[in-house]
Amino acid sequence: MEYTTEELMVVAAAREIQNHEVVFVGMRLPMLAFGVAKKLHAPNAVGFFECGIVRDEPSEELLYTMGDPPNIAGASWCTSTNHLMFLMQQGLIDIGFIGGAQIDKYGNVNTSYLGDINQPTVKLPGSGGAADIACLSKRLLVIMSHEKRRLVDKVDYITSPGFGSGQNWRKHSGLPRGGTSSLITNLAILKPDDETKELHIQSIHPGVSEDKVKDHTGWDIQISPNVSSTPPPTKEELDVLRSIDPRGFWTKRKQTGVKLQ
Amino acid sequence: MKKSKLMTLNKAIFQYVNDGDSIVMGSGLESMIPFAAAYELVRQQKKNLNLIAPISDILFDILIGAGLVLKITAAWSGNVSAGLGHNYRRSLEKGIPHRVQVEDHSNFTLGLALLAGSMGIPFLPTKTLLGTDLLRSNPRFKVEKSPFGDERFVYVPSLNPDVAILGVQRADEDGGCHFWGNLGLSQDAALASKKVILLAEEIVSKETISSDPNRVLLPSFKVTAVVHCPAFSHPSPMQGYYKRDHDFFHEYHQVTKQEAGFQDWLHKWVLTPSSHEDYIRLLGERVEQLRVKQRITAPEINYAFQ
Numbered sequence: 001m002e003y004t005t006e007e008l009m010v011v012a013a014a015r016e017i018q019n020h021e022v023v024f025v026g027m028r029l030p031m032l033a034f035g036v037a038k039k040l041h042a043p044n045a046v047g048f049f050e051c052g053i054v055r056d057e058p059s060e061e062l063l064y065t066m067g068d069p070p071n072i073a074g075a076s077w078c079t080s081t082n083h084l085m086f087l088m089q090q091g092l093i094d095i096g097f098i099g100g101a102q103i104d105k106y107g108n109v110n111t112s113y114l115g116d117i118n119q120p121t122v123k124l125p126g127s128g129g130a131a132d133i134a135c136l137s138k139r140l141l142v143i144m145s146h147e148k149r150r151l152v153d154k155v156d157y158i159t160s161p162g163f164g165s166g167q168n169w170r171k172h173s174g175l176p177r178g179g180t181s182s183l184i185t186n187l188a189i190l191k192p193d194d195e196t197k198e199l200h201i202q203s204i205h206p207g208v209s210e211d212k213v214k215d216h217t218g219w220d221i222q223i224s225p226n227v228s229s230t231p232p233p234t235k236e237e238l239d240v241l242r243s244i245d246p247r248g249f250w251t252k253r254k255q256t257g258v259k260l261q
Numbered sequence: 262m263k264k265s266k267l268m269t270l271n272k273a274i275f276q277y278v279n280d281g282d283s284i285v286m287g288s289g290l291e292s293m294i295p296f297a298a299a300y301e302l303v304r305q306q307k308k309n310l311n312l313i314a315p316i317s318d319i320l321f322d323i324l325i326g327a328g329l330v331l332k333i334t335a336a337w338s339g340n341v342s343a344g345l346g347h348n349y350r351r352s353l354e355k356g357i358p359h360r361v362q363v364e365d366h367s368n369f370t371l372g373l374a375l376l377a378g379s380m381g382i383p384f385l386p387t388k389t390l391l392g393t394d395l396l397r398s399n400p401r402f403k404v405e406k407s408p409f410g411d412e413r414f415v416y417v418p419s420l421n422p423d424v425a426i427l428g429v430q431r432a433d434e435d436g437g438c439h440f441w442g443n444l445g446l447s448q449d450a451a452l453a454s455k456k457v458i459l460l461a462e463e464i465v466s467k468e469t470i471s472s473d474p475n476r477v478l479l480p481s482f483k484v485t486a487v488v489h490c491p492a493f494s495h496p497s498p499m500q501g502y503y504k505r506d507h508d509f510f511h512e513y514h515q516v517t518k519q520e521a522g523f524q525d526w527l528h529k530w531v532l533t534p535s536s537h538e539d540y541i542r543l544l545g546e547r548v549e550q551l552r553v554k555q556r557i558t559a560p561e562i563n564y565a566f567q
Contacts, residue, residue: 050368051291051292052289052290052443064342065341065342067289067291068498068504068505069500069504072443073500073557078444079444081290081315081445085372112394112395117394122350123353124345125346126337126338127336127337127367128367131390132368132389132390135392158393161392170392173392174388175391175392176388
């Protein structure tokens, strides 16, 4: 069965959600990953949306933003952003999902400034809730495109901290828990080494070579001793994903479906 | 009988927003963003504004491009479903139309700043942002040991904005209001701000508001002005009234890639219409297509005491 890279990424992200987990769901692709997980292997997962929504069931319509009306109808709680952040600060969020523009070998994410903060070459949108999710959730999952300019040795600016400069950095910084547990790209899945906390290649997507992953990474990336091939999405996973995003708006299946004048 | 706070959008913005003010707009994140008030700020050419919000979709990008903004105090600025904000990028990367100052926050620290402001205290401590470069780019954050032990916290200074402009589903003439949906930071912003301008989809009786006090966002004495402004949130959604106009956000993203394209967009949608009512006429049948026709209602609750 054919699928797009984005579909593979969403399905891989969905598989990281365990049943009964409380999930802090970020903008864009993570919203789909939560929906897929809920409808398949994690029916009891709970979703937190930073705009102030908690859901036990995924929304009935595709979301373009988490504040869309279908995400509020049938929610289990509508509240303030602060209340959800308070619960996350207590340690009640198992996994948080974010996207990014730049990430480094220790899983630190930059969504703020490329180049100097006083004269940026690119001004990115900023943290939103991403820095909070990275600081306060138990596990952080990052989804982004795999390019040499994006996967760099050291980010220009830490918006959302992974493991900082390596082992024990989070503890020294005073962060209570957490760290980047997976980076899902269009080429591979990267995970931190238990000792060094440096991201290494855990699994490679079907049809992608080891050399290609290395060539597209901005540091001398190591390969896990038990590296595997990412299992392709099953028919069941794709059916569920396509029922949530029938026109492939987020997964680039066809035209976006949005009329542009 | 109290004096009515009901007035036109034009008058509310003219009377209660001054050049140089700090203004909360879009405190609910992606929904119920008071775009009608943002367009009116442009028409009245307000200057040197400090815009405060966690994420207010393209509202900040529009006002930055229109040259009204001195500073943003925000967690995120861009186009939520389409990508980066082209005016924000032009401002910070090229100084077009000028370089805005940025006070970097996360959603949580902005929430704590407004909460502290609403509590009447100068700061609140948190564990978020430890180790991040937001502590470097926003020197107002302080990292200190707790007075109760050795743990370190980020101390977030409070915010008490000059004005909060908030959207609600319905209000009475005195400023009593009902709000439903996700709150974002709207309640914290409303309680922290010196003035509150409400944009209401419907004006209802005081009895309607007092029939359900748990749905009231803030006490009416905190409200400065009430504006009856149907579809004020377009293109953002309003629960129970309007869907999100996704196409509008995506068109904006396409046509504002170049500065000239943004100026054309601003002329067409903001400067040519002389009022919000004109803007709604310009939208034409689009408004009817976005209107929510279905009803999903909650069962009645009983407030009786006898």
